[in-house]
Amino acid sequence: MTDMNTLATPGLLPGNPFVVESPEKLPPEQLVGLFIEQYTQIETVRQRRHTFIWGSRGSGKSMMLRYLEPQCQGIVHGGIEKVFSTSEPFLGVYCPCKEGQLNKTEFETLDESATAILSEHLLNITIADRLIVCLRDQFAAGVIGVCELTAFAKKVIMLFEPASIAASGRGATESNDIAVDPLGWLHRLFSLENLKIGGFLRWRCLGRGETQYEGATSGYHDFLLPFMQLVGDLPVIRGASVYVLLDDADRLNRVQQRIVNSWVANRDNQWLCVKVSAQREKYDTLLTLRGGLIEQPHDYSEVNVEELYTQSKSDYANKVRLIAERRLTLSPLPEKNIDQFLPVNDTERQRFDDIKKETAEEWHKAGEPGRQGDYVTRYATARLFQELKRKKQRKSYAGFQNLVHLSSGIVRDFLEPCYLMVDACVKKGAKLGELRAVPPSVQDEVCYRYSEEFLDVKLQDIRKDLPPENWSQLDALRTLIESLGRLFYERLHDPSAREARVFSFTVRESLSSNLEEILRLGVQHRYFQRRTYSTKEGGGRQPWYILNRRLCPVFKLDPTGFEGRIQLSSDHLELACSDPPRFVRMRLGVVEDDENRPLFPSDPGEEKE
Amino acid sequence: MSPFRCTIAQAIRDQVLQPAIVGKPDDLFLACASFEPRSVKAAECLPPTYRARQAIIYANSECLEGCQGVGTRPHLYQLITILARHADRVDVVEGSLFDAPKQLETLRKALLTDWQPQDQQPTVTIDTTTFNRESLLIASALLRSFEPKPTVRAVYVSPADHGSWLSRGFRSVRNVVGFSGVQDPSQPTVLAVLAGFEPDRVLKVIDEHEPKKVLMGIGDPPTTERFLARNIAEQELVLSRQDVEEFRFATADIHECYTQLRCLVEPCLRESNVVLAPMSTKLSTLAVLLLVEEFPQIQVTYCVPGEYNVRDYSSGADTLFIDGLPP
Numbered sequence: 018m019t020d021m022n023t024l025a026t027p028g029l030l031p032g033n034p035f036v037v038e039s040p041e042k043l044p045p046e047q048l049v050g051l052f053i054e055q056y057t058q059i060e061t062v063r064q065r066r067h068t069f070i071w072g073s074r075g076s077g078k079s080m081m082l083r084y085l086e087p088q089c090q091g092i093v094h095g096g097i098e099k100v101f102s103t104s105e106p107f108l109g110v111y112c113p114c115k116e117g118q119l120n121k122t123e124f125e126t127l128d129e130s131a132t133a134i135l136s137e138h139l140l141n142i143t144i145a146d147r148l149i150v151c152l153r154d155q156f157a158a159g160v161i162g163v164c165e166l167t168a169f170a171k172k173v174i175m176l177f178e179p180a181s182i183a184a185s186g187r188g189a190t191e192s193n194d195i196a197v198d199p200l201g202w203l204h205r206l207f208s209l210e211n212l213k214i215g216g217f218l219r220w221r222c223l224g225r226g227e228t229q230y231e232g233a234t235s236g237y238h239d240f241l242l243p244f245m246q247l248v249g250d251l252p253v254i255r256g257a258s259v260y261v262l263l264d265d266a267d268r269l270n271r272v273q274q275r276i277v278n279s280w281v282a283n284r285d286n287q288w289l290c291v292k293v294s295a296q297r298e299k300y301d302t303l304l305t306l307r308g309g310l311i312e313q314p315h316d317y318s319e320v321n322v323e324e325l326y327t328q329s330k331s332d333y334a335n336k337v338r339l340i341a342e343r344r345l346t347l348s349p350l351p352e353k354n355i356d357q358f359l360p361v362n363d364t365e366r367q368r369f370d371d372i373k374k375e376t377a378e379e380w381h382k383a384g385e386p387g388r389q390g391d392y393v394t395r396y397a398t399a400r401l402f403q404e405l406k407r408k409k410q411r412k413s414y415a416g417f418q419n420l421v422h423l424s425s426g427i428v429r430d431f432l433e434p435c436y437l438m439v440d441a442c443v444k445k446g447a448k449l450g451e452l453r454a455v456p457p458s459v460q461d462e463v464c465y466r467y468s469e470e471f472l473d474v475k476l477q478d479i480r481k482d483l484p485p486e487n488w489s490q491l492d493a494l495r496t497l498i499e500s501l502g503r504l505f506y507e508r509l510h511d512p513s514a515r516e517a518r519v520f521s522f523t524v525r526e527s528l529s530s531n532l533e534e535i536l537r538l539g540v541q542h543r544y545f546q547r548r549t550y551s552t553k554e555g556g557g558r559q560p561w562y563i564l565n566r567r568l569c570p571v572f573k574l575d576p577t578g579f580e581g582r583i584q585l586s587s588d589h590l591e592l593a594c595s596d597p598p599r600f601v602r603m604r605l606g607v608v609e610d611d612e613n614r615p616l617f618p619s620d621p622g623e624e625k626e
Numbered sequence: 627m628s629p630f631r632c633t634i635a636q637a638i639r640d641q642v643l644q645p646a647i648v649g650k651p652d653d654l655f656l657a658c659a660s661f662e663p664r665s666v667k668a669a670e671c672l673p674p675t676y677r678a679r680q681a682i683i684y685a686n687s688e689c690l691e692g693c694q695g696v697g698t699r700p701h702l703y704q705l706i707t708i709l710a711r712h713a714d715r716v717d718v719v720e721g722s723l724f725d726a727p728k729q730l731e732t733l734r735k736a737l738l739t740d741w742q743p744q745d746q747q748p749t750v751t752i753d754t755t756t757f758n759r760e761s762l763l764i765a766s767a768l769l770r771s772f773e774p775k776p777t778v779r780a781v782y783v784s785p786a787d788h789g790s791w792l793s794r795g796f797r798s799v800r801n802v803v804g805f806s807g808v809q810d811p812s813q814p815t816v817l818a819v820l821a822g823f824e825p826d827r828v829l830k831v832i833d834e835h836e837p838k839k840v841l842m843g844i845g846d847p848p849t850t851e852r853f854l855a856r857n858i859a860e861q862e863l864v865l866s867r868q869d870v871e872e873f874r875f876a877t878a879d880i881h882e883c884y885t886q887l888r889c890l891v892e893p894c895l896r897e898s899n900v901v902l903a904p905m906s907t908k909l910s911t912l913a914v915l916l917l918v919e920e921f922p923q924i925q926v927t928y929c930v931p932g933e934y935n936v937r938d939y940s941s942g943a944d945t946l947f948i949d950g951l952p953p
Contacts, residue, residue: 039836041814115815116799116834117901117925121806126727143811150812208810212923215808219922222730222804223767225738481795481826485933488795 032449034348035341035436037429040079041113045088050347052084056336058320059084065105065258067281067290069313071297072322073543075429078294081322082262085109085292088155097156098253106257107290108248110148114268119143123218124270132272133306134234139214140276141235144261145173145244146207152251153200160253163199170199172247174206176240181233185209237280245289261291267299272306279305281317297321298541323426323546334421337431341417344432352453359435361416362457365401372404373397398575399509399517406510406573414464414570415457422576423464425566427543437463461570468570472498479542493535493594498544500593500600501564502572504583507605509575516581520574521563523550525584532590536562544568550582559584627779627950629879634667634783637946641673646749646779646950651677653748653776654741655713656765659685659705660756661697661936667783667943668753669708678751679744681713682736684761686723694936721761724930726803729761737768748776754908755783760802760928762908766915767804770951778951780880782908784849786942788856792824795932799834805918807925809899814838816898817927818891820845820875820906820914823860827929831903832864835927838898840870841890845877845906850944853877875913877906880949883913891917891924901925909949916951 029050030036040048059081062068072078083089086109091097100106114120119139124132152161174186188209189195193202213232220228235241245259266277280291282305293300303311313319341355352358373393380392405412414423424431438455441463472495480491501522508514528536539545544565549558561582569576583604585593593600632642645652655678659665683705689698702718709716717740721732750769754762769776801807817837819828821844832840842865848854858865865872873890876882887902894900902924904911918924 041836042838112811115809115836115899117801117806117927118809118811118899122726122800122803123806126730126803146811154812211810212808215806215922218806219804222734223764223771225771481830481932483795483932484797485795 030344030347031349033436033439033443034344034350035432035439037075037432037436040083043083045086045092048080048083049089049092051340051343052080052089053336053339053343055339056332057081057322061318061320062292063105063107064318065107065286065290067284067286067317068292068320069300069317070292070294070320070322071300072294073296073427075427076322077428078322079113079264082109082264082292082294083111085260085262086111086155087151091155097160101253101255101257106255107260108148108151108254108257109260109262109292110144110151111262111264112144112147113264114266116268119273120268120270121218123222124272126222129272132270133276135214135217135230136270136273137236137276138210138232138234140273141241141244142207142210144241146204146211148248148259149200149203149207152248153204156253161251163197165252166199167196169247169251170195170203173203173244176243177233177235182206182210185213185232237283241280242283242285242289249288258286258288258290261289263291263293265295266293267295267301271301274300274302275304275306278303278311279307281305281311282309284316298537330422333426334418337421337424337428338417340428341431341435349450350452351450356417358454359415359417359420359438359460360454360457361419362413362461365413368404369397369401372400376400396517398577399514400512402509402573402575403512411461412570412573413457413461414576415460419576420460420464423468423566423569425543426546430567434463434467437467465570468567471565471567472571475542479538487534487538490531490535490538493531494539494544496597497535497539497590497594498564498568500597502568502574503597504601504604505564505574506572507601509573511605518575519581519583520566521561521582522585523559523561523582524587524590525559526587528587528590532587532594535594536560627948629881629947629949631878631945631947634671634943634946637671638673641675642946642948643668643671643673643676643751643781645676645678646751646777650745650749651679652751653679653743653745654750654769655681655709655753656750656769657681657683657705657709657753658755658757658761659683659698659702659718660689661694661701661934662756662785662940663701664783664785664940664943665701665756666704666708668755668781668946669705671946672708672712674711676712678709678713679715680741681709681716682741683709683716683718684733684736684757684765685718685720686729686758686761687720688723690720694934697936723758723760724797726760726800730764730803733761733765733768737765738771743772743776747774748772749779750776751779751781753781753783754912755781757908759904759908759911762911763802763904763915763926764804766912766951767919770915770919775953777953780909780912780949780951782849782878782947782949784878784907784944784947785940786850786944788823788853788940789935789938791935792822792939793827793931793934796827796830797930797932799831799927799929802926802928805924805926807899807901807918808923809925813897813899815901816841816891816894817901817903818873818887818894819843819864819903820910821857821861821864822906823856824905824931825860825864827905827931828861828864828903831927831929835901837901838869840864840867841894842870842872843875843906844872845910846874847876847878849878849907849947875906875910878909878947878949880909880913880916880951883910884916887913887917888920891921895921895923899923899925901927903927903929905929909947912949912951 029047070078090100094100185206189202189205193205195202210232217230248259249256338355345353376393376397380389438459441459442452476495508519509517540547545562548561550561551558566576706716719732719736722728815835815837816839817835818841821828844857846854875886891900902914904914
């Protein structure tokens, strides 16, 4: 494999190096230059197996898929032939599911059986067409000879029922000579089939009288699989499996998702692997057309691109460091070390060093509970927050490590604030070629604004995406976040709190459907990360919700870690969704007057991590 | 026919809304009941001499329920009363804003099955004023599926003013049923928007389609002079984006708007998949229909709103526009 450093040509990012562009708009050289293989689980995706890649928008799914296209792999391996000389070669065909192209509303007017037949044909010819265009545009002319391609095209048309494909075949011949331009001929053939589907759907909805579909149909065993086998037989490709890189598959309708699942269930990985990328909560079903359930690991592998942060913070930080430093290397900025480029607030760092010493002393006075190092880790940060509050000073979130934590596992949430920081420096008169570091004050300014936006602007945007009948749930989510933020703030700033840096909660009983929906909404939009936690009493695992660290600046919380978790009952959550001050008073055990007697007088129910 | 415009008062005084062919009753008068007061204005302009063989009033079921229903039902009853004076028969059909198949099925049944034009060359007057754009496109396309094509005359009443907001939130973005077009999977997307006063809906459509380029249309000339400034102000955020190119289109002249769109879109069709998002006047929406009839590969997209500003969507009725669809 080519040394990635040789790809890092300066000047590939002439402007702000932290710009976030749609991967579809990036030329292959830039895409390869920017993509970091480490910590992406790309090895799992590369395996000759069907794979589901789950992740929210901006988590890097499309970037990974496009990186697997031959035009990028050719750059990585130093030539297209070398791509197919590796131990497990593959031909990646990028197939984005664009709005309205596959999930046509007209399908809703057909019965399920007709939808399945036409949808499968549409999916097949779309994938086949993308593959043909890939062979035409991403392989140098002559790499595969015209004679071989002509023979290939003639075999492809034989896969269809002759009478049903005859008209499209004639149409393709009218515009392209199969012996001269076989790929152009196939492209035309598939375009004509596409036209027939479109024409049928349109006429069926808007035309008068009966209409009959006059195109071909194709399925998995009679077309898609043998088509991939024919591709695998082409010279150069030499038996490589075709990886269909199906991006944004949550845009497919339910029947189309079941078709894809049926392909996955077939496990014909020698010739065809489907790499499905989607937002998990929007991919409606894992059922096949026949009603079977595809399962991991039997049928497919799974990659969750956002899990890394909750599994290993250091791996995530390393991943972000590699991405950030690659961008600095490709840019005209003189500083290539991200720690130097994003320095911490030096005054606060010095004070924190002193506080650590004081906390070590405090450990002696407290009767030396546990180990001294653990005590310092647990309390020093909290003491810093408490002192800043006393002195009415704002906490600084500057510094690379802090920004990594604030991004909470989403690389885009690291890159975007960095982009804004560089932009702010340029607006203040700095020249890109001379910008050695972003001052901590600028970093803080952006961090606080970015955090506030997450709480206000983002929620307003989410509201726009919801029907009005769900707005009360969104309001409840906002209130719940407010309640938790306030509670965690009080805990962090209370010198007597034992678990000051608590940042998450578990749910100890079943919840109403309304509360479940509120929490689901919170997870969907990344206000919480959901994991499960093994209960101390045994009896299974409880849902565990961790607040997004992007919210730390707005609530003045510590982003560097969390200790323990609070346990909430259904009643607690109901209160947190409606009355933050009362929820906080109740959790802190503040005695209220008779008129405001606490609802739940006992058991704050805390657990240590 | 040439586009015609006059004030509502003039329209009533001069009895401008005669049947499409003078002396012969229209075969169909098609209207849509809505919560907007102007949904009855065109019908109120019909002179006593106006006759139609049949009137069909379309209503979306969502507009007949809840607080929308409080506004819509009186207008529906008013339309029934008025049109009963002018038509041999008045039918009310109920479609759906949210349920695309129901919307299509309702309009197909009403226009292709139940409506039986008696004339070889039927004439239709559509009061487009308060149709949602999706049902207007479907209804007009269905009417134009007759052979020979009926003479279709479109009437539109512009409001004196619009509220501070028109709609909020979104339920979905989908292609208008029957208008999904045909895409070349290897080509990028160009999105052309005929923008109105709802920037959030524009941003949502851009977000869903992820186009390589956005052609952002501003209605000029507008139906009312001051609407142009508001149109530009509302869409300022979209217009400032790097991947956006601005163009202008006629809001009240179907043929002029069609010609402008054709000039704009035709060169894009060779190397991209074109998606059109009509979000301006109903007459410009009909221009989109003409363009898609010529280039059926174009997709027409529709953003279903979360809710309408039922209390203050529009006020008053300013001008009556009459224009025709070419045969």
